[in-house]
Amino acid sequence: MGRRVVALAAQDPDFEIVAAIEHADCSDLGHDAGLLAGIPAVDIPVASQWPGFADAVIDFSLPSAVDGVIANCIAAKIPLVMATTGLSPEQKNQLAEAAKTLPIVWAPSMSLAVNLTMKLAQQVAATLKDVPGGMDVEILERHHRYKADAPSGTALRFGELIAQQLGDDIRHVHGREGETGQRSRNEIGYHAIRVGDNPGEHTIVFGMLGEKIELNVGASNRDCYASGALTAAKFLKDREPGLYSMFDVLGLS
Numbered sequence: 001m002g003r004r005v006v007a008l009a010a011q012d013p014d015f016e017i018v019a020a021i022e023h024a025d026c027s028d029l030g031h032d033a034g035l036l037a038g039i040p041a042v043d044i045p046v047a048s049q050w051p052g053f054a055d056a057v058i059d060f061s062l063p064s065a066v067d068g069v070i071a072n073c074i075a076a077k078i079p080l081v082m083a084t085t086g087l088s089p090e091q092k093n094q095l096a097e098a099a100k101t102l103p104i105v106w107a108p109s110m111s112l113a114v115n116l117t118m119k120l121a122q123q124v125a126a127t128l129k130d131v132p133g134g135m136d137v138e139i140l141e142r143h144h145r146y147k148a149d150a151p152s153g154t155a156l157r158f159g160e161l162i163a164q165q166l167g168d169d170i171r172h173v174h175g176r177e178g179e180t181g182q183r184s185r186n187e188i189g190y191h192a193i194r195v196g197d198n199p200g201e202h203t204i205v206f207g208m209l210g211e212k213i214e215l216n217v218g219a220s221n222r223d224c225y226a227s228g229a230l231t232a233a234k235f236l237k238d239r240e241p242g243l244y245s246m247f248d249v250l251g252l253s
């Protein structure tokens with residue numbers, strides 16, 4: 001994702017790339033971030049040192065890097081777009097705490113299409129929650145074989161938003177195997193598929209007796225996430241401290 005953010009930011013006159021951060025053992029250290037991204041040189045070598053200034057940081061990394069990212073943003077007072085998924089509850093609390101002094105956009109998907117589909121899913125859940133015969137929700141997600149976390153942050157967020165519509169007693173159930181017995185009525189099921197180079201696809205199934213609705217949203221490539229993150233970075237300029245979502249950025253709140 002870092003490469004696509006660099007490539008798209010370099011094409012946008014609103015952006016100046018001031019740093020490209022990796023960990024201290026990374027073999028790309030010292031190499032030009034533009035050349036690594038497959039575009040002409042941008043004269044920014046990949047570094048493990050943080051810059052003293054920037055208008056925003058965009059983070060697509062790993063949960064193990066996120067504590068350091070938050071600490072560096074606080075120290076240098078840099079607004080943050082947090083796109084990394086698989087964060088621990090403690091890290092989510094750290095983000096909320098940091099947002100008392102910094103503007104932060106935090107979202108498991110920066111994609112416009114995904115965020116719009118989340119709004120549709122909320123509407124479907126609210127409309128069908130008391131349908132005669134009941135309604136079952138299952139969330140299927142497909143991603144590339146390199147993905148480190150499962151289910152996707154996006155799938156979990158779909159589940160949270162739908163659960164908010166359905167009530168307090170929803171259980172989140174991951175996979176299904178063996179003598180499971182009948183499906184309970186108060187669960188949301190998650191199924192994570194890992195195949196090839198899939199850039200991300202989510203299907204939300206609302207199954208009733210006699211009919212079903214499926215919301216499907218999928219990326220053709222990863223630029224929807226990179227360009228969404230850049231839109232979020234623009235949103236942060238001159239913004240008050242606070243924890244913002246992509247719904248806020250996209251005017252979907």
Ligand SMILES: NC(=O)C1=CN([C@@H]2O[C@H](COP(=O)(O)OP(=O)(O)OC[C@H]3O[C@@H](n4cnc5c(N)ncnc54)[C@H](OP(=O)(O)O)[C@@H]3O)[C@@H](O)[C@H]2O)C=CC1
Binds near residue numbers: 059062084
């Ligand atoms: N919100 C959204 O829209 C999206 C979120 N994501 C999420 O973004 C994250 C990254 O995805 P992706 O780019 O595919 O993953 P990659 O593994 O390709 O990239 C992560 C990068 O972070 C580097 N890294 C590891 N530790 C540190 C550190 N301490 N400081 C700086 N950099 C570090 C890794 O280096 P090395 O390889 O050497 O370990 C690697 O280059 C994932 O959590 C993914 O789920 C992805 C797409 C969209």
Ligand SMILES: O=C(O)C1=N[C@H](C(=O)O)C[C@H](O)C1
Binds near residue numbers: 108154155200
């Ligand atoms: O790792 C990925 O690729 C993606 N991760 C995010 C997630 O976990 O939801 C967003 C997107 O689906 C791509």
